Amino acid sequence: MRKALGMIFAGGQVADLSVFTARRPKSAVVFGGTYRIVDFALTNMARAGIDLVGILTQFRPASLMDHVGSGVFWDLFGMSRGVRFLPPTFGGVGQEQYRGPADALFQNLEFIERSKATDVIAVSGDHVYSMDYRRLFDFHVERDADLTMAFCEVDKDPSRFGIGEINAAGQILGFTEKPKFPRSRFASMSVYVFKREVLVEELRRAIESREDGDGAPTFQIHEILHRMMGRRRAYGYIHRGTWDYMGTLDEYVESHRKLLGDKPVLPVSAWQVRTNPMGRYTFPPSPAHFAPGSVVCDSLVAQGCVIEGEVKGSVLSKGVRIGKGAVVENSILHDGVVVEPNARLIGVVSDKFARFGQGCSIGEGECVPSEELPRSLTCGATVVGFGTHIPAGQVIGKNCIVHADISESDFARLGGPLASGKSLFPAPEPAAHKEVLP
Numbered sequence: 001m002r003k004a005l006g007m008i009f010a011g012g013q014v015a016d017l018s019v020f021t022a023r024r025p026k027s028a029v030v031f032g033g034t035y036r037i038v039d040f041a042l043t044n045m046a047r048a049g050i051d052l053v054g055i056l057t058q059f060r061p062a063s064l065m066d067h068v069g070s071g072v073f074w075d076l077f078g079m080s081r082g083v084r085f086l087p088p089t090f091g092g093v094g095q096e097q098y099r100g101p102a103d104a105l106f107q108n109l110e111f112i113e114r115s116k117a118t119d120v121i122a123v124s125g126d127h128v129y130s131m132d133y134r135r136l137f138d139f140h141v142e143r144d145a146d147l148t149m150a151f152c153e154v155d156k157d158p159s160r161f162g163i164g165e166i167n168a169a170g171q172i173l174g175f176t177e178k179p180k181f182p183r184s185r186f187a188s189m190s191v192y193v194f195k196r197e198v199l200v201e202e203l204r205r206a207i208e209s210r211e212d213g214d215g216a217p218t219f220q221i222h223e224i225l226h227r228m229m230g231r232r233r234a235y236g237y238i239h240r241g242t243w244d245y246m247g248t249l250d251e252y253v254e255s256h257r258k259l260l261g262d263k264p265v266l267p268v269s270a271w272q273v274r275t276n277p278m279g280r281y282t283f284p285p286s287p288a289h290f291a292p293g294s295v296v297c298d299s300l301v302a303q304g305c306v307i308e309g310e311v312k313g314s315v316l317s318k319g320v321r322i323g324k325g326a327v328v329e330n331s332i333l334h335d336g337v338v339v340e341p342n343a344r345l346i347g348v349v350s351d352k353f354a355r356f357g358q359g360c361s362i363g364e365g366e367c368v369p370s371e372e373l374p375r376s377l378t379c380g381a382t383v384v385g386f387g388t389h390i391p392a393g394q395v396i397g398k399n400c401i402v403h404a405d406i407s408e409s410d411f412a413r414l415g416g417p418l419a420s421g422k423s424l425f426p427a428p429e430p431a432a433h434k435e436v437l438p
Contacts, residue, residue: 326342
């Protein structure tokens with residue numbers, strides 16, 4: 001009987017997500033008020049009956065590890081079930097970090113072989129979708145494939161993705177990573193099923209050929225795939241459901257908009273996504289409280305929130321507090337954010353534990369692209385980092401980035417409004433005094 005091992009690539013920072021990946025990997029970024037992005041891959045794994053899942057992590061993994069824990073919330077816990085965090089091996093020559101997804105798999109060949117699985121399902125941990133991996137696996141087995149890739153047809157800008165050419169029988173005729181002129185609209189979902197022995201052989205061949213100077217670097221998974229397709233049975237599985245990839249701040253904002261409305265484009269509640277509802281809480285948060293006179297319209301509000309003001313078209317994570325007379329529109333506020341009375345937030349995307357002072361006005365002015373990230377932030381949102389304090393009465397424009405741990409003294413240094421498109425960084429710390437030895 002064939003058995004699959006799950007592997008999740010969960011270690012990336014993604015610079016275009018700015019403050020949200022400054023201290024955590026993208027897979028650990030909050031999504032939809034309740035979830036972390038990795039929850040979608042973990043839920044798909046758990047529902048498929050995959051008993052053992054390896055999480056390949058590298059960049060600042062503490063928040064990801066705290067969230068996933070032992071895997072119990074995904075029923076990946078027990079004598080023969082579990083989640084294993086797999087950081088870089090360290091100690092070997094040139095093995096101080098993962099140099100790409102293929103190298104991450106190569107460094108964990110012992111774990112893969114020890115699993116005794118017949119097949120390996122390797123997926124990215126930073127995409128939002130719901131897929132029945134059992135159907136994918138059945139498709140793979142029925143065609144006796146060495147490699148099966150999942151694709152989703154995209155309507156917008158397919159050149160951003162790896163694009164596959166697939167015939168009527170499902171065979172992959174060609175695959176190109178981010179082609180300038182795409183020959184189809186089938187975008188790779190970064191979901192792969194390999195026969196285990198084939199994956200092991202191909203990884204060893206690729207790494208050894210590089211070390212011998214016989215080929216181009218093979219640290220990226222698409223380089224391994226390209227080499228396999230000429231000599232292996234490669235098939236494409238077409239996913240007909242919704243799939244969202246958030247590589248920019250604009251896409252992160254747009255994905256949250258898809259959660260709202262009469263008929264959400266991203267029907268996450270229907271997907272029954274599993275998550276860790278506790279986080280770092282020692283007891284579950286209380287239900288959300290809507291004070292007399294508060295107004296909430298077309299919004300998602302998580303546990304522990306206290307709403308005294310007005311919230312429209314927004315997504316609020318656990319423990320957010322909206323003061324009396326405050327207005328929050330088209331915003332995404334992560335855990336523990338405080339909006340003081342009479343503040344006005346339009347299109348704000350805030351990391352955890354930020355505080356917006358009384359009467360401040362965020363999201364004012366013209367909509368010009370961010371000077372810091374002009375390809376990532378153009379939609380008019382203003383991004384605020386972890387633990388930042390916005391002083392009372394402060395005015396901030398659109399497409400601004402206020403970095404983590406900014407204090408009121410940093411705004412005093414600014415001396416006025418933060419104009420649209422501008423960024424605010426913490427003041428540099430004074431150089432430490434160095435004692436000169438005689």
